[in-house]
Amino acid sequence: MKKNYMFIILASTILGILVGTVLRDYNDRDIQHTYKDSLIKREIRASKKSIKNLLKEKEILQEESKDLKNNLKKVEIKEEYSKLESLKENLAYTDIRGDGVVVNIDAIDDSIGNIADIIDNNKVLINIVNDLRRNGGEHISINNERINQYSQIVLAGNHINIGSVSIAPPYKIECIGQTRQLSNYIKEENGYLNGIKQNYPLNVTTKAQENIDMGKVKMPNELKYLESE
Template sequence: MKEYKWIVMIIFTLTGLSIGLLFSIEDPSAAEVTPEEVVYEQEIEELASINENLRQRIHKVQEDVETLEVDLPAENPALTTLRQEIKTFEMLAGRPDVRGPGVEIILSSSNDENIAMIVDHKKYLVNLVNELRVFGGEAFEINGHRIVDRTEITLAGNHINVNSTPIAPPYEVQSIGNPGELKQYVEYGTFIFEMMEEDGVVAEINFHDEMVIEGFRGEKTFRYFEVVE
């Protein structure tokens, strides 16, 4: 009986050695793989699977967003109203480029002098924009700078700043608005042109059937107040 046990043990031992030898022959690198490397390989495979799942989910979300953007405006009146209100506020803030009929008023010096101090002292640019607004003007620009509610028109040294950017004469004031009212303003509605002429400021006035005024490109942040709810 003891001999039988020894024989069984020898068979199992030889079998184990044979199997180990077989694996070592079939995969020479198997002995070089450490337990840490096996763990890393498993983690890499898991991360690859997670990334693929995330990629598929992102693609699905993008498809859902595109579908909502197409379908919701027609199906959701509240959302349509909100989009219209956003466009209205963007217009009031002077964000988009606009086109339409209007007037161009170019201010220059009659004697080739720097008229910045005169124009600032008499507030000719500010008054022109305000009066044009009263007489049908809807969008305004000075030397390529869109005029909005928070625009600054100030004297800085020997030049004028608009939206914190220096401009030089001639000062070109453009306004898009009601053509009839704008013509009435220029021809009958104000004494500002007579005052400018007395100060040596020449005003060249041109009316256009179509003008383009670019949107406000600056950004002013609110730092010191908060909305009261």
């Protein structure tokens, strides 16, 4: 009887230990699962936060990209406008003011009479215009008529025409451009301007001048190069 009692106590003790072990293992696993769930939830929250931040960064980058495109477009428009204005200026389609030189040509005295034939036959005005361009001239006018690459200088009866506009002597050639080059040109002792005085009954005077005003061309024509007929 006593042995049976001891056996029951021993069996109960062993069973209690086994049950305790099983419960402890279950609790440990439950704790581990809870901890893992907590980690997963934390990672999910962190991922959501990262995604939200990335989306915000994406929006910022898209706005910056949009601003850059708009700014680039403005720059391109500004550059195109600048090119257009430069083209209009070069074609003499705008008024302009600047420093340069003035060349005056007239007969040496009244006995010479009308010098238009001398000027035209020897292409004097054309040669001077081309010389000025080669020596830093950017904008040129003759008797207040603007010259561009389409201008035609021709004899029309007893006077010179620039395009369809008649001009009469004396001839005043104004040129705006690189002042140092232009000043050197009009000072050349063996240059074309001195050659005119030596070879023709013409008087040529020159001077450097500031703030020359030129109006835009009145009648542009379709000729490509400056020529005489």
